[in-house]
Amino acid sequence: MNASEDSLAPEVRSILNAARERPGGDERVSVSARSFPDAVAETEAAGRVPVVAEVKPTSPTTDGERTDDPVELAEEMVAGGATALSVLTEPDHFGGSTENLRRIREAVDVPVLRKDFVVKESQLDAVEADLVLLIARFVGEDLPDLVTAARERGFQPLVEVHDRAELESALEAGAEIIGVNNRDLGKLEVDLETFESVAPHAPDDVTLLAESGVKTVGDARRMRAAGADALLIGTAIMDGDVRANTERFAGATDAAEDAKTDADTDTETTE
Numbered sequence: 001m002n003a004s005e006d007s008l009a010p011e012v013r014s015i016l017n018a019a020r021e022r023p024g025g026d027e028r029v030s031v032s033a034r035s036f037p038d039a040v041a042e043t044e045a046a047g048r049v050p051v052v053a054e055v056k057p058t059s060p061t062t063d064g065e066r067t068d069d070p071v072e073l074a075e076e077m078v079a080g081g082a083t084a085l086s087v088l089t090e091p092d093h094f095g096g097s098t099e100n101l102r103r104i105r106e107a108v109d110v111p112v113l114r115k116d117f118v119v120k121e122s123q124l125d126a127v128e129a130d131l132v133l134l135i136a137r138f139v140g141e142d143l144p145d146l147v148t149a150a151r152e153r154g155f156q157p158l159v160e161v162h163d164r165a166e167l168e169s170a171l172e173a174g175a176e177i178i179g180v181n182n183r184d185l186g187k188l189e190v191d192l193e194t195f196e197s198v199a200p201h202a203p204d205d206v207t208l209l210a211e212s213g214v215k216t217v218g219d220a221r222r223m224r225a226a227g228a229d230a231l232l233i234g235t236a237i238m239d240g241d242v243r244a245n246t247e248r249f250a251g252a253t254d255a256a257e258d259a260k261t262d263a264d265t266d267t268e269t270t271e
């Protein structure tokens, strides 16, 4: 363990230790990826909020585990208007599997992100996906090589950052899709201000995701107002009717807000 790992929450250290032991694939994968930036642009053009809905059976910060068929959940999310899906493949702490991802990607047409703690190149070969997550804090100075290795296989790398220094590393590594995680991996606490403080420093041509902690339509609007091109939402979608939940977030547009404000104003003027 190095000094920066000392500051990680024990659960996160355990996730990372397990990730380092996990074997990679036997053969190098070659993916023909569904474009995430194009999917985001199409959703915008349709006047909807780009939502990446996450199939996350459980997590260290979630009570209980959702045991429904992940493929059915994924199809419901797409029916609810999800622009893309995120699928946990981490087995020990999130109830995920590469098999879930493989089945889901076969069943839907939208881009699918592999959500895992990839720390070495061979682990990229565990399963095909359209996007693959690389967490800046966990891969450290290997980030540029992993970004390249991911692209060589056809993946669109999504680089996750938590502060401005990590954003700079992501940009130096050539990342074009960047997620700002509102969850602090040291304390496991969520603060939406994280995205608000990092986002203004990202260049416009980057596809920027706000990750974690979006619980309400108000939170979704807040992240959009701060510059999020897309929202990555797990818990708030997994809790209850995943289709209705996805629809609610995908409809969290400014237009909806304006309509609401107008309605409020109307009520006030008629009172």
Ligand SMILES: O=P(O)(O)OC[C@@H](O)[C@@H](O)c1c[nH]c2ccccc12
Binding pocket: 054, 056, 115, 116, 117, 160, 181, 211, 212, 213, 214, 232, 233, 234, 235, 236
């Ligand atoms: O459930 P939430 O708060 O909506 O968060 C989703 C997603 O951002 C979160 O699951 C996540 C962000 N980065 C990760 C890295 C690995 C595993 C999971 C994650």
